[in-house]
Amino acid sequence: MNKYMILCVDDEREVLDSVVQDLDCFEQDFVLEAAESVSEARQVIDDYCQQDIHLALILCDHIMPEQTGIQFLIEMNQNPDTAATRKVLLTGQAGLEDTIEAVNHASLDFYVAKPWQGDQLRQMVKDQLTQYIIDHETDLMAWVQILDAEKILNAMAAKRTTFGE
Structure with missing residues (x-):
């Protein structure tokens, strides 16, 4: 089942x-x-893309030497192969202006401030992955035991209702 990264x-x-x-x-x-x-x-993204493994979620720091995390997330948002990826900024350094830019131009899905709590980080990742799988996977039943069961079952019911009309 490891076709997502x-x-x-x-x-x-x-x-x-x-x-x-x-x-x-x-x-x-x-x-x-x-x-x-x-x-x-x-x-890493290119290597896995060639193996047909899709980038489901990226957690990216903002302050890095060669390019900021926000610039990178904007770049990813403009690339058809990674536009649908759930994007999370994990940083203690981004100011309000940077964060607004990320939300407006990188389709930022979530912001996590450093230092983080492990349980909260895992829950946020689970929520983001659940949404990604709902949006991109046809066989949602396989994910009920792995991700947020309630959200997945609700999505399955909504899809059944939409197709049944």
């Missing part, structure tokens, strides 16, 4: 390791990858 991008290795550790509960059903730079993130 979660990608964490942060130039600070300790932060990146901590995020990946907090999200390792998703590894059974999703590919979980980490990148320390935007260029490394692009390479």
Whole structure:
């Protein structure tokens, strides 16, 4: 079932390791990858795209050496292969102006401030992945045991109602 990926991008290795550790509960059903730079993130996305593994969710830091996280998320939003990806900014550095730009131009789905709480991060990721799967997967039943069962069952009922009319 691992045809979807979660990608964490942060130039600070300790932060990146901590995020990946907090999200390792998703590894059974999703590919979980980490990148320390935007260029490394692009390479990871390209490599998995060639294997027909889609980027479902990206958690990206804002302040990075070669390009800001917001610039990268805007770039991803403009690329047809990653436009539908759920985009989360995970940072303690983005100001109000940066955040507004991310919301308006990168289709930012969520903002998480550092430091984060592991349980809250996992719940947010579960919510974002649930929405991605509802939007992109035809066989939702397979995801009921993995993601938010109530949201998935409601989506299945809504789809049945729409098709039944």
